[in-house]
Amino acid sequence: MIYRMWHGRTPRSKADEYARFLERKAVPDYRSVPGNLSVAVLRRDDGDTTHFLTVTYWESEDCVRRFAGDDVLKAKYYPEDQDYLLEFEPLVQHYAVIVKDDAV
Template sequence: MICRMWHGITLRAKADAYAALLEERAQTGYRAVPGNISACVLRRDEGEITHFMTLSYWASEASIRAFAGDDVLVARYFPEDADFLLEFEPQVQHYTVTTALGGG
């Protein structure tokens, strides 16, 4: 299993709206791709800015390629991101998951 990690920063005043947009994408965009296991969005408010970290879990690099394209480390952005993000980080990070504990 591979964890794909993306980081973005927005103004705190726009954070609630951006969180809703990310939630919608996590539920529809990621889950629509075969091989996506799950996705979650983390949020940290820090003064006037808010950090978001999206963690998506994938069965294989091939499944990530179906979502992100041939260069799997390039960050994928949507047109709406221009209304929220303060910068556009060019790459994501991938980690091989070595241990996963089930919830419940």
């Protein structure tokens, strides 16, 4: 199993609108891919900047490939991201899950 993490930054003034965009478009896009097990969007305000971390959980790298394409570590962006993001980080991070405890 794979955890895939993407990081992006927006101006604080656009953060609420970007959060709604992620909920409306990105999360359903992730969830529509067979093999996606979950999506979490994390937010941290830091002065005039807001950080977003999207963490997705996948059955396998093959499932990630269905979402991201053959270069599974390349970040996937939506056309609307240009209206919000301060930069476009080229890569995401993948972590293999070695222990998982669902008791939260």
